[in-house]
Amino acid sequence: MQTLIPNGLRVLAAFCGVGGCTRGYQQAGFHVTGIDIADQPRYCGDHFIQGDAVDYIREHGHEYDLIHAGPPCQHDCTLTAGTNAGKFTYPDLMAPTRTALEATGRPYVIENPPGRAAKKMRVDLTLCGEMFGLAVIRHRNFELGHWTMPQPKHLKHRGRVAGMRHGQWFTGPYFAVYGEGGGKGTVTQWQTAMGIDWTDVRKEIAEAIPPAYAEAIGLSFAAQFAGHDEAAA
Numbered sequence: 001m002q003t004l005i006p007n008g009l010r011v012l013a014a015f016c017g018v019g020g021c022t023r024g025y026q027q028a029g030f031h032v033t034g035i036d037i038a039d040q041p042r043y044c045g046d047h048f049i050q051g052d053a054v055d056y057i058r059e060h061g062h063e064y065d066l067i068h069a070g071p072p073c074q075h076d077c078t079l080t081a082g083t084n085a086g087k088f089t090y091p092d093l094m095a096p097t098r099t100a101l102e103a104t105g106r107p108y109v110i111e112n113p114p115g116r117a118a119k120k121m122r123v124d125l126t127l128c129g130e131m132f133g134l135a136v137i138r139h140r141n142f143e144l145g146h147w148t149m150p151q152p153k154h155l156k157h158r159g160r161v162a163g164m165r166h167g168q169w170f171t172g173p174y175f176a177v178y179g180e181g182g183g184k185g186t187v188t189q190w191q192t193a194m195g196i197d198w199t200d201v202r203k204e205i206a207e208a209i210p211p212a213y214a215e216a217i218g219l220s221f222a223a224q225f226a227g228h229d230e231a232a233a
């Protein structure tokens with residue numbers, strides 16, 4: 001089989017949100033199609049499809065050179081525990097997503113934050129904002145299917161996350177990019193910290209991964225597979 005676009009690689013960004021990973025793959029030279037269950041009017045990719053990502057991977061995943069899937073983590077993140085327990089219900093999409101990805105036979109990346117979600121995935125790679133000189137820590141784990149890349153060395157964090165906690169203001173080189181933003185930095189600070197300049201909607205920035213992470217993954221993948229039939233094997 002041949003790579004589907006002779007002069008470039010096509011990635012499917014499943015559960016794409018506003019396009020954090022999408023922009024990174026674009027920076028690495030990929031053509032990016034995003035799919036999300038919600039309309040994403042500010043999506044930054046080359047092509048957008050609104051629909052169910054698991055169904056789409058099952059039916060069309062084999063048409064892409066690489067599939068990056070970031071199924072929603074809310075099922076397992078702390079919002080569903082403690083005082084918020086029971087207030088939110090999200091289906092657990094990790095297992096069905098992996099099953100659909102495996103069925104395509106294509107190389108894939110599953111992305112999720114550390115925490116309980118990490119117990120449901122093999123952690124082949126962990127990236128941190130400090131590896132890219134970003135003003136966020138934002139650790140993210142990645143499971144790599146049918147390919148691999150080296151783990152970059154984790155660098156010591158330069159200080160604390162800035163912001164108001166328990167009535168006290170902490171200074172530091174990192175921003176906490178989540179929640180409503182009270183005492184957590186301005187929208188401009190969030191955009192700069194994450195490397196995201198195409199949306200000023202806090203929720204969209206907060207749900208994204210820094211593009212630098214996917215750029216690093218995409219560059220490593222392209223160095224191994226661009227122009228080689230193995231990408232389609």
Ligand SMILES: C[S@@+](CC[C@H](N)C(=O)[O-])C[C@H]1O[C@@H](n2cnc3c(N)ncnc32)[C@H](O)[C@@H]1O
Nearest residue numbers: 015017020021036037038052053070207208209
């Ligand atoms: C945390 S965001 C992922 C962000 C993304 N990985 C990035 O590159 O920055 C999760 C997204 O999954 C979407 N979503 C939830 N269930 C879905 C489904 N069944 N099919 C497609 N998208 C879904 C949500 O609308 C949300 O935009």
